[in-house]
Amino acid sequence: MDQTIAEKRAEFVAFMGQALEGQGLSPISGRILGLLMFDGTARSFSDLATDLGVSRGSVSINARTLIQRGLVEKFNVGGDRQDYFRVAAQPYEALLAGISERMRHMSQTVGGIARSLPDSAAETRTRLSRFANFHASVSEGMEHAAKVFAERFPR
C-alpha cells in the first residue's frame, strides 16, 4: 500500500476513535468502524485485533456494540470458521437513528416529569413541556432526514 494512503488511513482511524465518543462509543469501537469504512472491504475478527493492536476480547465486545447499533454487519463465508465484519448497508441512517432515539428518550422523560407536576407549579410545567416538545421535534426531524437521505442517495 502507498505510504501516503497508509498514513491517511491511520489518521482517519485515530480520528474516528475519538470522534465517535460523542455517540457513546468507545475508542476501539470507533477505530473498528473507521478501519472498515476506509478499506470498504470486509475484515476477519483476527485481522481487526492484530491490525488495530488490541486484544481479541476488546474486538469481541466492541464489534458487538457496533452490530447492535446497526453500524456493522457480521457474516460468515463457507468453509471458514472465522467471523467477518463489514460496514452495514445503511450506516448513516443508523447513526441518525441513534441520535434520534436519545432525543426521544430525553423528550419522554422530561415530558413525564412535566406532566406529574401539580397546578401550583404550572409555570415550570409549561417550561418543561416546551423543553420536551423541542426534543421530540428534533427527534422527528432526524428520522425524517434519515429517510430523505436514504431516498436521495440510494446505493
Add this chain to the structure above:
Amino acid sequence: MDQTIAEKRAEFVAFMGQALEGQGLSPISGRILGLLMFDGTARSFSDLATDLGVSRGSVSINARTLIQRGLVEKFNVGGDRQDYFRVAAQPYEALLAGISERMRHMSQTVGGIARSLPDSAAETRTRLSRFANFHASVSEGMEHAAKVFAERFPR
C-alpha cells in the same frame, strides 16, 4: 415548597446531570442547567454551590462552560458583588448549534482526509467524501431547525 415539587425538581436535576453528558457536558454542568431551567429564576453563585452540594470551584468551572455554550447567562445586580445566573434567552438554539458545530467539524476533518487521498485510492476517497457530505448535510439541517424553531416559538 410542595413536597412533590421538591422531589420532581431533584429528579429533573439528576436526570439532566447525566442526560447532557451526551452533549459533552459534565454532570455538574447538567445539574446547574437543570436547576436553572426548573426554577426559571436566577440563582446566585453561592446558591448554586450550596443547593447542589458541590464545591465553589466546580460551580466556577462548570458555569463558565455553560456560558461559553450559550446555555446560561451571567449578570450582576447593582450593589451586590455576587454573580447571578439564569438560563440564556435561546437555550434550544444553543443546544442545536452545539451539535451542528460538532457535525461540521466531523465533516471538515473527514473531507480533508478524503481530498488528500491520491487517485490510487479513488474509491476510498469517494466513500469518505460521501461520509463528509452526510455530516455537512445534517449540520445544515440542524441550523435550519434552530431557525425554524426560533421563528415558530418566539418568546
Add this chain to the structure above:
DNA sequence: AGAAGCGTTCAGTCTTGAATGAACGCTAAT
C-alpha cells in the same frame, strides 16, 4: 483422543477526567 483455532467472558489493571478544597487575587466594607 488430542490439538489447534475460534469467539466469549470476567476479574483485574490502568487510564481518564470529574470533583474537591486549599491557596490566591481582587474588591468592598469596617
Add this chain to the structure above:
DNA sequence: ATTAGCGTTCATTCAAGACTGAACGCTTCT
C-alpha cells in the same frame, strides 16, 4: 490597615469505564 466575601485556579483525590489477558466452551482437523 485589616477583615470579610467573592470568584478563580491548580495540585490532589477519587471514581468510572476502557482495556487487557487468562480461562473457558465450542468446533474442526489430525
